[in-house]
Amino acid sequence: MRYAGNNIKLMVDNMMINYTDAGPEEAPVIICIHGFPLNMSMWDKQVSVLIEHFRVITYDIRGHGGSDVGNEAFSIDLFVADLIGFMNVLNLDKVSLCGLSMGGYIALKAIEGFPARFEALVLCDTTCMADSPEAKEKRMKAVESIIQHGVAQYADASIKNFFPQDSFTTSPEIITSVREMIMKTSELSLCSTLLALSSRRETCTKIADIQVPVLILVGSNDVITPLSAATFMHDNITKSTLQVIDHAGHLSNMENPEEFNRHLKLFFNSVYADHLKISQGGDSSILRELRYKLNMLLSFRSI
Numbered sequence: 294m295r296y297a298g299n300n301i302k303l304m305v306d307n308m309m310i311n312y313t314d315a316g317p318e319e320a321p322v323i324i325c326i327h328g329f330p331l332n333m334s335m336w337d338k339q340v341s342v343l344i345e346h347f348r349v350i351t352y353d354i355r356g357h358g359g360s361d362v363g364n365e366a367f368s369i370d371l372f373v374a375d376l377i378g379f380m381n382v383l384n385l386d387k388v389s390l391c392g393l394s395m396g397g398y399i400a401l402k403a404i405e406g407f408p409a410r411f412e413a414l415v416l417c418d419t420t421c422m423a424d425s426p427e428a429k430e431k432r433m434k435a436v437e438s439i440i441q442h443g444v445a446q447y448a449d450a451s452i453k454n455f456f457p458q459d460s461f462t463t464s465p466e467i468i469t470s471v472r473e474m475i476m477k478t479s480e481l482s483l484c485s486t487l488l489a490l491s492s493r494r495e496t497c498t499k500i501a502d503i504q505v506p507v508l509i510l511v512g513s514n515d516v517i518t519p520l521s522a523a524t525f526m527h528d529n530i531t532k533s534t535l536q537v538i539d540h541a542g543h544l545s546n547m548e549n550p551e552e553f554n555r556h557l558k559l560f561f562n563s564v565y566a567d568h569l570k571i572s573q574g575g576d577s578s579i580l581r582e583l584r585y586k587l588n589m590l591l592s593f594r595s596i
């Protein structure tokens with residue numbers, strides 16, 4: 294049985310997950326996975342658009358937003374187990390995933406372990422690479438700083454990396470909302486997740502096995518997971534398309550939702566063309582790719 298609405302609480306393996314479920318009952322399901330240290334509300338501008346045709350589920354990763362912390366040390370593998378457990382409890386056999394940054398790490402690890410459960414992926418501002426030794430060192434320093442000085446200093450440092458300098462004057466409300474999300478995350482969750490991120494394993498050696506359509510999106514000014522990381526994934530995933538989102542840093546979905554959503558809608562409309570009856574054609578991946586590219590051209594011409 295489905296409960297549609299906001300901030301629904303669901304027990305998954307003795308842990309309460311907070312989620313939102315919106316859109317038509319019989320529609321294909323898209324699960325959006327947020328970045329660190331944010332929560333499901335970062336997808337609000339995508340949900341409002343996608344629910345026209347799709348059932349869209351956003352959830353808070355354990356320790357973030359309204360979900361429980363649980364009793365285990367955090368890891369990307371644990372976050373994947375939570376995702377699969379969540380899908381099982383909701384009786385969702387096969388879905389598409391849309392993950393940003395840490396959400397992308399989870400999506401990549403999930404499809405590596407459970408390829409039959411996924412129909413398509415959107416990988417936003419993310420990478421298949423593990424942390425470099427310097428990045429691990431930075432995470433350890435961040436953990437020490439949070440323990441010594443609390444969350445505020447960490448929140449200020451994070452937003453400086455998330456956003457290009459000019460966004461502080463052009464989009465102050467987005468920056469304020471992101472800072473609030475970080476401030477609401479407990480010190481325990483921040484530190485546990487930093488350790489999980491620094492110990493995550495790479496997924497680059499497995500991405501060539503991905504058989505489903507993949508859309509890769511990256512903000513033109515993303516300094517955390519830059520264009521080079523997106524290009525590497527695009528070069529190695531057969532059925533992938535890469536789009537750069539202008540005027541955006543690491544949180545491209547929040548900074549330029551118009552452009553981001555246009556790519557998202559075209560991608561999912563093409564993945565689920567049969568369901569949407571957009572086309573009567575066959576469903577081969579080449580046709581899907583061509584349909585996507587044609588839609589892109591038409592959408593640019595109509596601007």
Ligand code: MLT
Pocket residue numbers: 327328329330393394395396490517543
């Ligand atoms: C995120 O947005 O999820 C983080 O930037 C991921 C990371 O720190 O590696």
